[in-house]
Amino acid sequence: xxxxxxxPEALRLQExxxxxxxxSYTVSGLRGLFWYRQDPGKGPEFLFTLxxxxxxxxxxxxxxxxxxxESFLHxxxxxxxxSATYLCAVQAAGTASKLTFxxxxxxxxxx
Amino acid sequence: xVKVTQSSRYLVKRTGEKVFxxxxxxMDHENMFWYRQDPGLGLRLIYFSYDVKMKEKGxxxxxxxxxxxxxxxxxxxxxxxxxxxxxxxxxxSRRTGYTDTQYFGPGTRLTVL
Numbered sequence: 001x002x003x004x005x006x007x008p009e010a011l012r013l014q015e016x017x018x019x020x021x022x023x024s025y026t027v028s029g030l031r032g033l034f035w036y037r038q039d040p041g042k043g044p045e046f047l048f049t050l051x052x053x054x055x056x057x058x059x060x061x062x063x064x065x066x067x068x069x070e071s072f073l074h075x076x077x078x079x080x081x082x083s084a085t086y087l088c089a090v091q092a093a094g095t096a097s098k099l100t101f102x103x104x105x106x107x108x109x110x111x
Numbered sequence: 112x113v114k115v116t117q118s119s120r121y122l123v124k125r126t127g128e129k130v131f132x133x134x135x136x137x138m139d140h141e142n143m144f145w146y147r148q149d150p151g152l153g154l155r156l157i158y159f160s161y162d163v164k165m166k167e168k169g170x171x172x173x174x175x176x177x178x179x180x181x182x183x184x185x186x187x188x189x190x191x192x193x194x195x196x197x198x199x200x201x202x203x204s205r206r207t208g209y210t211d212t213q214y215f216g217p218g219t220r221l222t223v224l
Binding site for chain 2: 031036041042046089098099101102
């Protein structure tokens with residue numbers, strides 16, 4: 001059974017204090033790993049897709065990396081507007097369109 | 112830009128009522144999905160559809176049904192709402208292809224009293 005575990009559950013950072021969120025996964029053949037951002041009461045917003053170990057993608061203060069067992073979302077010099085829940089999901093090869101989600105990391109960035 | 116819209120942001124229904132949640136996407140995507148999201152449980156797949164008139168059960172289909180008569184529209188039906196179906200319901204769509212990215216709507220917060 002595919003599994004996704006995100007840590008920490010919650011993270012509080014001061015503005016400018018860089019950190020990383022972790023997504024560990026167990027999947028029978030990875031087709032893709034996805035990162036989403038979700039603001040309270042809203043739907044997830046797509047950030048990145050990673051397909052193979054060693055791949056990296058960046059967007060503004062966010063950088064996602066992938067190994068064979070985990071993915072990291074690095075946040076460099078965060079701002080209060082980066083506060084949100086960050087979700088990780090995996091798609092296994094041969095599972096058509098099904099995604100398995102982690103429970104998310106709730107990030108709060110304070111001044 | 113992909114746009115997925117859901118018919119209601121908030122909905123309050125009574126136990127036993129039949130409830131319809133509608134989702135529309137404007138990007139001609141073949142695949143559409145319904146999830147529910149609960150604290151501590153994450154997003155769980157209820158049903159999905161590969162194309163018009165096609166449907167597949169997800170992980171938690173009990174108590175739900177779906178309808179897809181047109182490509183852009185995917186409806187979730189709660190045949191007889193129960194209090195344990197109080198949740199955030201999220202619709203997503205995706206184009207069939209290598210990128211596999213699912214794009215989500217804003218969600219419907221359903222409360223069943």
